[in-house]
Amino acid sequence: MSLRTVVFCAVGVLFMYAMFTTGAPFLLALVIAIFLEHPIQWLMQVGRMSRPLAATVICTLFTAAMLGFCYLIGFKIFSELIQFWNNAPNYLNESQRFFESTSERTQIFYSTLPSGMSQQLQGLVETGYSTLSENIKGIVAAVSTYFLGIAKLIPNLLVFFVVFVVGLYLISLSLPALHNSFLNLFENKSQSKMISVLNDLRRALLGFLFAQVLLSFLTYVVTLIGLLLLRIDYPLAIALLIVIVDVLPVLGTSAVLIPWALYCMLSGNMFLGIGLLILLVVIMLFRRLVEPKIIGNAVGINALAALISMYIGFEWIGVIGLFLGPVLIIVYQALRRVGLLQINIKLD
Template sequence: MPLKTIVFIVVSILLLYGLFTVGFPFLLALLIAILLEPVVLWMMRKFRFNRIVSAAITCSLLIAGILSAFFLIGLKIYLEFVEFVGKIPMILSEVDLFVKEALTGQGIIYRSFPVEWAGYIQSGLIMGVDSLTDGLNRIISSASGMILNVAKTLPNLLIFSIVFILALFLISIGLEQIKRTFLHWFSDGTRGKMESVLSHLREAIIGFLKAQILISVLTYIVTLIGLLFLGTGYPLAIALIIIIVDLLPILGTGSVLVPWAAYSFIQGDLNLAIGLLILFLVITVFRRIVEPKIVGDAVGISALATLASLYIGFKLIGVAGLFLGPIVIIFFQALKKAGIAKIKIDL
């Protein structure tokens, strides 16, 4: 591989890292502007609008949709939170009664399990209650600090949102000029190859988004089947909530199913608790099996390369690496398809 190509790849990776950290609002705006480009071009052809009007309308509709979704979701979360806070005294009372009843020699533990097992479970429950009490005390003592930290992030979130919205409008309006300026950096012989790289990148990004939608749909079906089998209430809505949470790398399905299983156990519904834990394991294993394959096929890289890029990216730079890792592989693959990156080992 020529030295120029190696330098170009290294510089590109460093730029991508910078975009995923400091310049993330601009990168996000650029990606969305590229995805909105077909809609902008369609409006220009269909309604004879100029590019400024078409881009402004398209971006405005998208921002309005996002804000509406956030408002509705935020309102729902607020109402649910208020309702949950109102039920906390009742829940704590039920937990207290259950623990007192369970710790007696004739409690539900001794009725449900052999005597040998019941003793171990009773000891574990006592330790769990003590740990829970300590945890609640720590949470209460640090609540003011948590609220202060959240308040500190609000200005950053506001600045991020403003920069993202402005960047989205400006990039969408000037996308063609940005592309011409970018290609102008390269020689006439390389310009066609870079256009091919950009084309492959766009196809790969769209394929990646389609793959995520397909994975979410399949996971929703698996979750819905599991909830129907367990006989829980509101399976359609709960499955949707689980899928939304599962899209967040930091949380995942365990953030819903594990606390639900713990609450079911406290309520004495052992079958539901075990069923929810099994469903959590099934969903986790299912996603780990199908995600590399589906994403790999969608973006044109192998399942092993996809899995390795996800793991290495996460280990190196955290959550952002879950997105940057596959993009680096996609970018390198696009360079290979365009004939820019050629690796041939000659021993």
């Protein structure tokens, strides 16, 4: 491999990392603009519109549909969250009454035992209660910190959304010009190869975006079905919360379901507690088994390559690596296919 190729690959990796982090709203706007290009071209031909007018109409319809969908889903979920929050004091009171009744029954049980055994058993139980209390406090503190962080991110999300919408309009207006400007960076004989690489990358990125949406939707459906079978109140809101936490490697689904199941079992509702643990196992197995296959099929790489690239990417650079890893594999395959990147190992 020549030094020029190494430098090209290094610059490309750094550029893609920057696009997946700081430039995320522009990258998302570019992907959506590519997705909307066919409707724009259709409207230009059928409606005999200019590109600025057609792009404005399509982008406006897309933005309105996205906001409408978020409003309809968000309104229902928000109403359930409000009801859940209003009933939270009742849940805390039930928990307090449970521990008080358990303490009274424990004292009665101690009185029937010999003094030495009673003191020893009481010490073990108190130690267990202390450990459990500390763990619950830690979980509550972690969850509170997490939701506080989400609340602090709301202004950033608003800025992200505004930049994304503005970027979507601007990129859609000038997408052909941007495409030609990028191709002019290469020699004439290399432009056809880059067009092939861009086509592969476009198909892969759209497939990857579709795969992530499909995974989140399927996880939401599995979680919602489980909650409905367990007859949980506010299933829509709780299922959404679990799906959101599921995509975060720091907490994961267990951060919601394990404390919940533990509380249910301690309060005597063994059926619900065991059911929540079974639901946790089902969700984890579903994500681990289905995710590599769906992503691999969507972006055009096999499931093993998708799994390895996602794992290595996550270990190296965190959550961004889950998305950047498969994309780098796609770019590498496209460059090799058109002959722009050749790696031949000689042993003699």
